[in-house]
Amino acid sequence: MVTRVLVVDDSGFFRRRIVEILEADARIEVVGTAADGKQAIDQVAKLNPDVVTMDIEMPVMDGITAVRRIMSSHPTPVLMFSSLTQEGAQATLDALEAGAVDFLPKRFEDIAKDRDQAKLLLRRRIHAVARQRARPASQLATSAQAKPVARPVVVRRGQYQVVAIASSTGGPVALAQVLTKLPAGFRSPVLVVQHMPASFTPAFAARLDQQCALKVKEAEDGDAVRPGQVLIAPGGRQMTLLQSAGEVTVKVSDGDPGLHYKPCADVTFGSVASVYGGKALALVLTGMGADGREGARVLKKKGATVWSQDEASSVIYGMPMAVAEAGLSDHVLSLHEIGATLVEAVGV
Template structure:
């Protein structure tokens, strides 16, 4: 049984969530709390596997509670708030504080919304229950040395090498950890992080502020070059095409692939076709199997393929499936991945 605790100052929301989640055969709502301070008093007794937490609450706000929780007693936490709309600073703050998922609560008609979105709610709780929070809370400044640059960055140079990263649940913090350790002249990167529309631009801006490399949301036709990471816009697919000696990204709409848009499989398959052995593919923390088949295509085309190991993943689903398919050449900890990809394919 997945033991869930609900922390929300609305009695209506607590009641509706309890009813919808408690009706599932594998979920038990072990407790509710009207504010975080009361919740903290009950955690040791109830031992929940997952928390569902609002942001606006009396005595302590949900983000302060989340930060304190992750320092003292990490528990997979879903933020369920009307403030956490797509692309909002609150949503990004919640993910940065350690939330494993964000669900936006409507300002009105919450009861009807919870009923209509029951499947998504239940799936999110199940995914959160499988999250591994051990070691996730380390900030960039608390870890090993950043890889030093080999030389100054020349932004107008081209490269025959390219690195692609695919990630989902737990990926926002893993990407910050990884990208902040790359030197300014690292091989160009393209990234799919499962995110909704209007979210990725602010996420990229946050990463850009803490990284030596340039990080930004990809635009159709952008060049992939050393020292630059391009992140797929939420709600659109990202692929790579060859233009002479250069790589350019293609940003396009289309149906979901492997149940996602953007899809890691779309990105990886494009690299299998356009880059072959000049590419490296890295599949990281996330739920489901998106990217596994695309990574296998990359490996069959001669690319270097890596998977994040179980110990450093929040959710081991995506890497596990890729390993099962034989798509992975090396399994690496999150600490090892920057070392593996920093100067991939570059001539000394």
């Protein structure tokens, strides 16, 4: 099956570059291009592409406005191209909240060290988004709220000393949906591993901190792990835990250079298992790939509890599917259930 793509960017050079890269794959057809957001809206209505690649800063209409309008009229998976700057991070987070599925750095050197590998990664991302044909995370979260809880969830109330969450594609919006449901008196610390570039995690943590009752910050080396606080693993680094004299602190390091994900959920989950054992509750949300599965396996061996997000509410059912299909998930939950169920399990 051929994936039909609309390429949107105000730079003719960049449009031609993306078209050339995508059409090197016989399973991808670029059905059109657009130079601004208004043209993009018109082309989506006319061509009905499977995926749209979208720039953020464009004349006539910017990419964020275009995404919002596309989602309201012709919902289509949108992959944003972003600059890895603080301003780029803010704009990309705005685009994700508007309904974009995922993003990639506009500079290919930031995607992978090898140019050919970067091109392959772009094509794979296009296929993954198109295969899922998922609605954007913002719409999934909204529509899921109307669905009743269909199954009881047995929780071990008050026995969890830490909550560890892993997410990737679709994660920023999903995490906001979960964490904003947690009250200020939430009894456990929360550790979050979201696949995200180093320049994005400070802006992401600051945005969540404004939205949540809990204190949210990007984790720093030596931070104490305390109840009522959410620590976000820094992009490009690994977050593990150290226990000394009854206190648990965060260790932030470069980690194994051979690891594909930085931060990596498997690394953090494994460390959580070592420190908290069966008193940990892990949650795997929407995302591409299988990061978190092996860490969940380690957690389960220590007696910990693992939950995963269901397919219907996931933007990309990769990471949670890997955990569920491995038989490691104690409960499979819809996104709208997770926050309230966490409060019930952990307590306030």
